[in-house]
């Protein structure tokens with residue numbers, strides 16, 4: 001698994017680069033734009049699925065820490081002891097996107113000799129939390145600039161925000177292609193693990209490449225969304241879906257199709273709760289508004305908008321990337337054990353998605369152990385059969 005990460009890490013990087021690496025497993029809140037604007041190499045550690053690392057993490061974290069955070073501690077131990085072909089991580093940004101990220105911060109600081117930059121993000125989108133978060137982001141940027149030996153430059157940050165919007169456009173184009181399954185996920189890993197400044201070019205290049213080699217769509221293909229705790233590089237879950245011919249059309253993860261739906265706001269019209277409060281001449285306020293109102297409704301508490309409705313609306317919205325007349329046939333809600341963000345609203349998520357939108361949901365909770373794989377695979381196969389039957393009936397009625 002670590003080899004796969006090394007291969008993608010070096011695929012678009014110059015081995016002579018001396019830029020310090022700043023990493024995160026902060027999910028939606030790893031502030032890559034700020035890291036890149038400070039001239040540092042932003043690397044979101046998108047590795048997951050190792051049962052051995054998950055077990056190693058138990059030496060540092062409680063058994064009720066989320067599976068991914070335990071696994072990341074195991075990964076950091078392997079990266080320290082086994083000397084893989086990766087540069088040292090100079091600093092880690094930890095956010096309270098979820099308990100997994102936040103709780104493992106102390107273990108990283110204490111046992112892995114890295115500078116740790118905490119990024120606490122409020123749980124409600126209000127005028128006050130916007131100002132608080134903008135100040136916190138400014139503070140994180142100053143620390144990052146100090147690591148890079150430079151200054152925080154607002155103009156440079158605006159340029160990286162603009163590049164992030166270009167990347168979101170490129171991902172939206174990619175999402176429209178009728179590509180599904182593991183190849184699509186691999187492309188997203190490649191884009192996300194490339195150096196920041198090359199990602200737009202790489203994403204547009206992949207759009208062009210895949211347009212020319214697009215598979216003929218099978219008439220019976222299902223349009224499936226995989227949502228919840230991200231499925232990361234090295235996780236056998238995606239190859240298991242492939243093996244049972246259940247290719248996922250949309251990956252509702254921050255580094256995947258979801259980027260094509262969630263734009264960094266460019267003006268008040270892109271916001272609801274914070275529209276009157278953001279000073280759009282301040283890049284930190286723009287990013288703060290993005291994190292509070294757009295990036296991750298699933299971890300927010302109730303405000304002007306209902307966070308669960310927002311999450312569901314975003315998933316239903318993937319239909320806009322489909323050809324006319326097609327819809328989302330089903331959703332697989334993937335929850336890693338002890339994940340607070342995606343574990344909390346499992347039942348209402350399923351019922352609201354099914355009752356309000358008529359989209360069936362298969363709810364799967366798992367860890368990285370191989371022992372439950374057979375049972376999970378059987379449940380997904382049964383779900384697929386149900387969807388195929390439902391689609392046949394629907395097609396006949398039209």
Ligand code: SF4
Pocket residue numbers: 027066067068069097098099100101229230336338339340341342
């Ligand atoms: S699995 Fe859930 S709790 Fe764990 S790091 Fe991911 S989002 Fe956070």
